[in-house]
Amino acid sequence: MRTRSLIAAVAVVILTVTYFSSSKANENVVNLYSYRQPFLINPLLAAFTDETGIDVNVVYVKKGMLERLRAEGENSPADMVLTADIGRLNDMLEADILQPIVSPEINRNIPAQYRHPDGMWFGLTIRGRIIFASRERTDVGEVLSYADLAKPSLEGRVCTRSGKHIYNISLIASIIAHDGEDKAQVWLSGVRDNLARKPQGNDRAQAKAIFEGVCDYAIANTYYMGKMETNDDKPEQKLWAESVRIIFPDQSGNGTHVNVSGAAVTKSAGNRENAVKLIAFLSGENAQKIYAEQNFEYPVKADIPLHPVVAAWGPFTPDAIDLAEVAKFRATASRLIDITAYDLGPQSGS
Amino acid sequence: MTNITAPPSGVATDRVKSRLRLDGWTIGAFVTAGLIASPVIAVVIMALAPSDDIWTHLASTVLPHYVWTTLLLMFGVGAGTLVIGTGTAWLVTMCAFPGKRIFEWALVLPLAVPAYVIAYVYTDILEFAGPVQGLLRDVFGWHNRQDYWFPEIRSLGGAIVVMTLVLYPYVYLLARAAFLEQSVCVLDVSRTLGKTPWQSFRLVALPLARPAVVAGVSLVMMETLNDFGTVDYFAVATFTAGIYDVWLNMNSISGAAQLASVMLMFVIALIALERTARRGRKFHHTGTKYSTLPTLKLTPTQQMLATFSCVLPIVLGFVLPAWVLTRYALKFYGVTLQNNFAEYVMNSLGLAFSSAILAVILGLFLAYAIRLQGSFPLRLATRIASMGYAVPGAVLAIGVILPLTRFENSVDSLSREFFGIPLGLFISGTVGAMLIGYLVRFLALSYGAAEASLAKVTPSMDGAARTLGHGPVQTLFKVHLPIMRTSILTAAILVFVDVMKELPMTMLLRPFNFETLATYVHQFASDELLEECALGALSIVVAGILPVIILSRAIAQSRPGQKSKR
Numbered sequence: 043m044r045t046r047s048l049i050a051a052v053a054v055v056i057l058t059v060t061y062f063s064s065s066k067a068n069e070n071v072v073n074l075y076s077y078r079q080p081f082l083i084n085p086l087l088a089a090f091t092d093e094t095g096i097d098v099n100v101v102y103v104k105k106g107m108l109e110r111l112r113a114e115g116e117n118s119p120a121d122m123v124l125t126a127d128i129g130r131l132n133d134m135l136e137a138d139i140l141q142p143i144v145s146p147e148i149n150r151n152i153p154a155q156y157r158h159p160d161g162m163w164f165g166l167t168i169r170g171r172i173i174f175a176s177r178e179r180t181d182v183g184e185v186l187s188y189a190d191l192a193k194p195s196l197e198g199r200v201c202t203r204s205g206k207h208i209y210n211i212s213l214i215a216s217i218i219a220h221d222g223e224d225k226a227q228v229w230l231s232g233v234r235d236n237l238a239r240k241p242q243g244n245d246r247a248q249a250k251a252i253f254e255g256v257c258d259y260a261i262a263n264t265y266y267m268g269k270m271e272t273n274d275d276k277p278e279q280k281l282w283a284e285s286v287r288i289i290f291p292d293q294s295g296n297g298t299h300v301n302v303s304g305a306a307v308t309k310s311a312g313n314r315e316n317a318v319k320l321i322a323f324l325s326g327e328n329a330q331k332i333y334a335e336q337n338f339e340y341p342v343k344a345d346i347p348l349h350p351v352v353a354a355w356g357p358f359t360p361d362a363i364d365l366a367e368v369a370k371f372r373a374t375a376s377r378l379i380d381i382t383a384y385d386l387g388p389q390s391g392s
Numbered sequence: 393m394t395n396i397t398a399p400p401s402g403v404a405t406d407r408v409k410s411r412l413r414l415d416g417w418t419i420g421a422f423v424t425a426g427l428i429a430s431p432v433i434a435v436v437i438m439a440l441a442p443s444d445d446i447w448t449h450l451a452s453t454v455l456p457h458y459v460w461t462t463l464l465l466m467f468g469v470g471a472g473t474l475v476i477g478t479g480t481a482w483l484v485t486m487c488a489f490p491g492k493r494i495f496e497w498a499l500v501l502p503l504a505v506p507a508y509v510i511a512y513v514y515t516d517i518l519e520f521a522g523p524v525q526g527l528l529r530d531v532f533g534w535h536n537r538q539d540y541w542f543p544e545i546r547s548l549g550g551a552i553v554v555m556t557l558v559l560y561p562y563v564y565l566l567a568r569a570a571f572l573e574q575s576v577c578v579l580d581v582s583r584t585l586g587k588t589p590w591q592s593f594r595l596v597a598l599p600l601a602r603p604a605v606v607a608g609v610s611l612v613m614m615e616t617l618n619d620f621g622t623v624d625y626f627a628v629a630t631f632t633a634g635i636y637d638v639w640l641n642m643n644s645i646s647g648a649a650q651l652a653s654v655m656l657m658f659v660i661a662l663i664a665l666e667r668t669a670r671r672g673r674k675f676h677h678t679g680t681k682y683s684t685l686p687t688l689k690l691t692p693t694q695q696m697l698a699t700f701s702c703v704l705p706i707v708l709g710f711v712l713p714a715w716v717l718t719r720y721a722l723k724f725y726g727v728t729l730q731n732n733f734a735e736y737v738m739n740s741l742g743l744a745f746s747s748a749i750l751a752v753i754l755g756l757f758l759a760y761a762i763r764l765q766g767s768f769p770l771r772l773a774t775r776i777a778s779m780g781y782a783v784p785g786a787v788l789a790i791g792v793i794l795p796l797t798r799f800e801n802s803v804d805s806l807s808r809e810f811f812g813i814p815l816g817l818f819i820s821g822t823v824g825a826m827l828i829g830y831l832v833r834f835l836a837l838s839y840g841a842a843e844a845s846l847a848k849v850t851p852s853m854d855g856a857a858r859t860l861g862h863g864p865v866q867t868l869f870k871v872h873l874p875i876m877r878t879s880i881l882t883a884a885i886l887v888f889v890d891v892m893k894e895l896p897m898t899m900l901l902r903p904f905n906f907e908t909l910a911t912y913v914h915q916f917a918s919d920e921l922l923e924e925c926a927l928g929a930l931s932i933v934v935a936g937i938l939p940v941i942i943l944s945r946a947i948a949q950s951r952p953g954q955k956s957k958r
Binding site for chain 2: 073074079080081099100101102103104105106107109110113114115116117118119133204206208211240241242243244246247250254255256275276372373375376377380381383385386
C-alpha cells in the first residue's frame with residue numbers, strides 16, 4: 043500500500059516534467075534573454091511576430107544572466123539579450139559573449155553615439171536622469187545642476203532611492219568620468235548631508251515624498267514622470283506628479299545624464315539572422331513609436347514623435363559622453379557609496 | 393517491546409558498526425548527497441578566485457554595519473519566531489480553548505505569504521500616506537510629520553516584525569509535530585510527580601522537542617539571512633544585500649562567493665554550537681503509549697488569553713495582508729487576467745508538488761541511510777548537501793548552473809565526437825534544472841525534518857523489527873514511516889510553500905516563455921507596483937492554503953495511536 047503511494051508520487055513528478063517539456067516546435071524563432079520586464083516588452087514582441095512570422099521565445103532574467111550565458115557557452119540557446127541600461131551590455135562585451143552585427147538598416151535607425159562602433163551593442167531608447175523639484179517649496183533657479191544638490195542650503199531637503207541602484211550608480215559613474223573620483227566623492231558626501239531620509243523606495247516614491255513634504259528635491263528617471271502624470275488607475279499619482287516640476291540638470295554644462303536600454307546579439311546565436319531582424323524592428327519606426335507612447339521613453343530613432351506629455355517637458359541637451367566610458371566607473375561609483383556611507387542616510391557619515 | 397536491549401546490526405547507534413561499509417544504501421546516499429552538495433561546493437570554488445581588494449574596501453567601510461545589522465535581524469526574527477511558534481504550538485496541542493480546532497491549521501497560513509509581499513502591504517498601511525497615520529492625523533488634528541512621532545516601518549525593526557510574522561509557522565509546524573509525536577507517558581510521569589502544566593511544558597515537553605524547535609528556528613534564521621526582497625525594500629543593509637552589491641555593482645562574482653562562503657561558515661558554526669550543546673543527550677521515545685493527549689482545562693481568563701495569542705499572529709500575518717491584497721486585486725484584476733494566468737498557477741503548483749515529493753523522498757532516504765550507516769564521510773556529504781538553504785538564492789543558482797552546464801557541455805562534446813550527434817544543453821533551461829535547483833535549496837527542510845523525527849524513534853524499534861525478520865526497507869515502511877508521518881507531512885508543506893514563493897532560482901533557471909506566480913508577481917513588485925501584482929500574490933497565498941489545510945488536518949489526525957479510533 044505504501045509502495046503504491048510511492049509509485050503514485052513518482053508518477054506525479056514524471057507527468058509534471060513531461061507536461062512542461064512538451065515544447066512548441068517552431069524553427070523560425072529568436073531566443074531572447076531579457077532584463078526588461080515582460081509587461082514592458084511583450085507588446086513589442088507581439089508586433090514583431092505579427093509582422094515577420096518569427097516567434098520570440100523570451101525569458102526574463104535579472105541577477106545572473108551574464109553568468110548563465112558564460113556557463114552555457116557555445117551551446118547557449120540565447121540569440122539575443124535586452125537590457126535596461128548600458129552597464130550590463132558593457133559587462134557582456136567584456137565577458138566576450140557578444141558578436142558584432144553590421145546592418146545598414148539598424149545603423150540608419152540608431153545614431154552613432156547610441157551604438158557600439160563595431161556593432162557589439164545597440165541602444166534602443168533613451169531616458170534622462172532628471173531632478174524633481176517641489177513646485178511649492180523651491181525657487182526656480184536654485185538648483186540647475188547635479189552639483190547644486192550638494193549645496194549646503196539644501197540640507198534636509200533631498201530624497202533619492204538607494205545609491206546602489208543601477209540608475210544612481212550610472213549617474214555617479216558619469217560624474218567620476220567627467221570630474222574624477224575625488225570630486226565625485228566630495229559631491230556625493232554633500233548630497234548625503236542634504237538627504238532628508240535614508241535612501242529608499244524607487245524613483246516614483248521620491249515624487250511621493252516631495253508631495254508629502256518629506257523633501258523638496260529628488261533624482262529620478264524621466265519616464266516615471268510620464269507614468270505618474272497619466273495614471274488614471276491610481277489618480278493619487280497624478281497629484282504626486284503635479285506637486286513637482288522637472289529640472290533637466292547641467293544644461294549649461296555637460297548636459298543631462300542619460301542612459302539607454304539596449305540589445306545585443308550573443309556569440310552563440312543559432313538564429314543570428316532573426317536576432318538582427320528583431321533589433322532592426324525594435325529600432326524601426328513602429329516599435330520606436332510604441333516605446334515612446336507606452337513607456338514615455340525617448341526614441342533613439344530621429345523623427346519619431348514624442349508622447350505629448352514628454353514633449354511638454356521641452357527639449358534638453360543630453361550628456362554627450364561615451365556611455366561605454368561611463369560604464370567603466372561603475373565599480374568605483376559603488377565603492378564611493380560605501381566610503382561616503384551614502385545609503386545610511388543623513389548624519390551617519392564619516 | 394522496549395526491553396529488547398541489543399540493537400542488531402545496521403543501526404548507527406551501535407558504535408562498532410559505524411565504520412564505512414559499502415552497501416546499496418551507503419553508495420546511493422553518497423551519490424545523492426554528492427550531487428546535491430555540488431552547487432554549494434561550486435560556490436566555495438568560485439570564492440577561491442581572486443577578488444582584488446574587495447575585502448579591504450568592505451572592511452574599512454560597510455562590512456561592520458552589514459554584520460551588525462544582519463546579527464540583529466537574525467536574532468530578532470529568531471527570538472520572535474521561537475516565542476510565537478513554540479507558544480502557539482503548545483497551546484493548540486495541549487490546551488482546550490475556543491477556536492482551537494481552527495487555529496490548528498490557521499496558524500500555518502502566514503507561511504503562504506511571501507515576506508516581500510507582506511513588507512509592501514505593511515508599508516502601504518503604516519507609512520505617512522497610509523490609512524493608520526491618516527486616521528491619527530484626522531483624530532488628533534496633526535498636519536505634518538513634525539507634529540507627531542510614528543515608528544518608521546522601513547527600518548530594521550520593521551523588517552524584524554514582518555519577517556517574524558510570516559516565518560513563525562516554520563517553528564510552529566516543527567514544534568507542533570514534535571509535541572504530537574511525544575509519548576503521553578513522559579507527560580503523565582511529569583504530572584504525577586506533581587508538576588504543573590506549565591512546569592511540564594518547560595521541563596519535559598520543551599526539552600524533548602528541542603531538536604525540532606532548534607531545526608525550526610535555524611530554518612527561520614537561514615531564511616532571514618538570505619532574504620533580499622524585504623531588506624532591500626526596507627533599505628536595511630544586510631550581509632546578503634552586500635553580496636549582491638559586490639556581485640552586480642562591483643562586478644565581482646568571486647567576491648560575492650567569498651562573502652557567501654563566510655556566511656555559510658557562520659551558519660555551520662551556529663549549528664555546530666547547538667549540536668555541541670546538546671551532545672550526548674538522546675531524544676528517543678521509549679514509551680509506546682500514544683493515547684489521545686489529555687487536554688488541559690484553562691480558566692476563562694486563560695482561555696481568552698490563549699485565543700488572543702493565536703488570533704493575533706493569524707490576523708497580522710495573514711488576514712490583514714490577504715484583505716489588503718484582495719482589495720487591490722478586485723480593482724486591478726484586469727491587468728493580471730489578460731495574461732495566461734491559469735497557466736502560471738498550474739506551473740507553480742506542478743513545480744511545488746513535484747519538488748515537495750522529491751525533496752521528501754530524498755530527505756528521508758538520506759536520513760535513513762545515515763541511521764543505518766552513519767559513517768563520517770556520509771554525514772559530512774549530507775551536511776553540505778543541506779547547506780543550500782543558507783546561500784542566497786541567486787548565488788546558489790549560479791552554483792547549480794556551473795557544474796550542470798559543465799557536465800552537459802562535456803557530454804555534448806563526447807556525443808559529437810563519437811556519435812556525431814549534438815545534444816546541446818539537455819537539462820539547463822528546462823523544468824528539470826528548476827527541480828534540481830529546488831532540491832539543492834530545500835533539501836535542508838525535508839532532511840532536517842526527517843532527521844529530527846528519526847532521532848525520536850528509539851533504536852530498539854529498529855532492533856525489534858529487524859529481529860522479527862524485516863529488512864531495512866520493510867522496517868522503514870512498517871515501523872518508522874507510520875511514526876514519522878507528522879514530520880514528513882510537515883516537511884512536504886514547507887517545501888511546497890517555499891517553492892511557490894521562491895524567486896531568484898526560479899528566475900534564473902527557468903526555460904523560455906515560462907512564468908510562475910512568483911516570477912509574474914516579481915515583474916510588478918520589482919517596480920513597487922503592489923496593486924498590479926496583488927492578484928498574483930494573492931494566488932500564491934490561496935494556492936498555498938489548500939494543501940496547507942489538507943496537510944495540517946492530516947497532521948492533526950496522524951498522531952500515532954489516534955488512527956484506530958477513526
